[in-house]
Amino acid sequence: MKLSKIAMLAAIACASYTSSMTASGNDTIELVSHCAAACDCGEPVCGCETVVGCDPCGDACDSGCGDAGCCDAGCDGGCDSACGCGVGGGLGSLLGDCCLGDQWSLFGEHCGWSAGGWVQMGYHDRALPIFNDRPDEYNLHQAWLYAEKAIDTSCGFDIGGRIDYVYGIDAQNTQAFGTGNRGWDNDWDNGGANGYGHALPQAYFEAGYGDLSVKIGHFYTIIGWEVVTAPDNFFYSHAYTMNYSEPFTHTGALATYNVNENVTAYGGYTMGWDSGFDDNGDSFLGGLSVALSDDLTLTYATTFGRLGAAPLGNPEQGYMHSIVADVTLSDNLQYIFQSDYLDTETSAGATVRETFGINQYLIYTLSDCWAAGGRFEYYNNEGIFGAPGNDSDIYALTMGLNYKPHANVVVRPEIRWDWDDDQVAGLESGDDQTTFGIDTIFLF
Incomplete structure (x- = not known):
């Protein structure tokens, strides 16, 4: 690592502090009681x-x-x-009583530290070019363990941190693949390019005082609404935008300042996208989250600079942002609108990736045990599924349910339709495809 980068990290650590951000990251899905x-x-x-x-x-x-x-x-x-x-009145009477009880933890909390995890297993009948790329098999997606000491700055200065470990077919999607085999956990594979693997997607130290804190190390991005961690998404499958236009992890320092109860600001330095503790870039990561009312929160997150070289084989630099509007339409109904834009080029000025995406989510809580949701995505890309200069429009509609038979168990069946105006590598049917999937998450 360059000495200048070490000095920059130290300066940020001494000058600013951030509030606690866990692996669940950016989305908020809560079944209404x-x-x-x-x-x-x-x-x-x-x-x-x-x-x-x-x-x-x-x-x-x-x-x-x-x-x-x-x-x-x-x-x-x-x-x-x-x-x-908990059963939602008249409709709830059709679903029956819903008494989940308390969620139990295998490890619990000791001296401010908590530990836990989950196991996610699922099946899908068609391959998708995003995460779910092993069809017609019952897959272990995520066997996840974490240990965390969340900071509490209500009484002054506090320190903490978090480390995550995951094994499964999703692990290779959350490794530090941005720097190739030399990076962090990128060569911890088990079974080939689309097989199983291990990953350490988070390992960071955190310190804070009052409304300020700082996170230093390897951590998940603040960009976008969908995340890698399965319990924090409504749907089993993922959006194209999340996989192809957003970073998963960063290494560096991220500061957060709670301006007031309605406004939170983020800012920091990272070594590119999806990198471990080595040189893969120089980029800014930051944004602003504003609660415009009790029912509407608007979040802008961006990263720009030198993003890295290994993922697409070219030195890549540019700009990316995500804008997410989270709207509570009623006690039972949540609407999320997300727009992403990415524009990167080589050092010579040639286009590497240029994408624009719109994702819309509508989630209706039927009871503490049942929720129904839909996601519609429009994704325009250049340089992802073909050579730069050739762009394509992709559409995806997903309908699904969340069923909780117990506070520690979530079952997520879904059906998904993908179609495009040009053939997209990875879609089995070329220009259209229907996929059924179902997974189960056991939390502990």
Whole structure:
């Protein structure tokens, strides 16, 4: 590593601090607790227990519940239709009672440190050129372990950090492949180019004071809405934009400043895209997140500079941004709009990649156990599936469900339609394809 880069990292570490950002990163998917919503108790009511500090059975729950009241009686008290008890009223009555109970942890928390993970396994009947590239097999996608000490700066200065390990067919997509075989964990493969592998996608130190903190090391990007970690996405499959136009990981320093309760600013230095602890570039990573109202949050994130050389075989430099609008349309309905733009070139000025994408998500929470969602993507690219100068338009529509039979288990069936105006490498049918997939995530 260049001495100038070490000096820059040290300067950033001494001058600024960031707030804690975990691997879950950028998206927020929460199943609404209908019992809490109906009784207006300001926190989730897991399993419909009585909430301390408020009247869980006020006007919304009095009728038809008797003296005990709906929430006090619990889901077995015969008051499902009046209070909801996590099943969403009339529609919930068709789905049955939904009492998830508490999510358990295998390791728990000790002295401020927590550890956990998940196992994700799934099947899809057609190959996609993004993550899900082993069809007609029951795949282990992610066997994930993490250890973390999240910082708490409410009482002053605090330090922490996080490390993640993953094994499975998704591991090669989150290795430090940006620097080729010399980079970090990129050669930890097991089974060939599309086989299994290991990865250490995060290993960072974090320190903070008040509204400022800094993260130094190897960490996930802040760009985009979809992430690599399976429990933090609604859908089993991924968008083209996320895979081909956004970085996955960075190595460097990232600062965050909570300007106020509605505005958060990010800024830092990274050694290119998807790099380990070696020289792969010089780039800025930063952005701004603004809560414009209780129902609308707008996030702009960008990276620009020298992004690296290994991924596409050329020295690549340029600019990329992602704009995400997260809108709460109702207590049950969430809408996300995302627009990405990427423009990179070689040192000689030749185009390497130029892409533009629009992703739209609509997620409806039926109950604590059930949610339904749709995703529609338009992706225009040049230099991804063909030589620079030839662009193509790709469209993808995905419909899916999330079912939680237990607080630690999520089942995600989906059906996906892909089509394009030119043949795209990786789509089995050329210009159109229908894919069915289903996976299960076990959290611990």
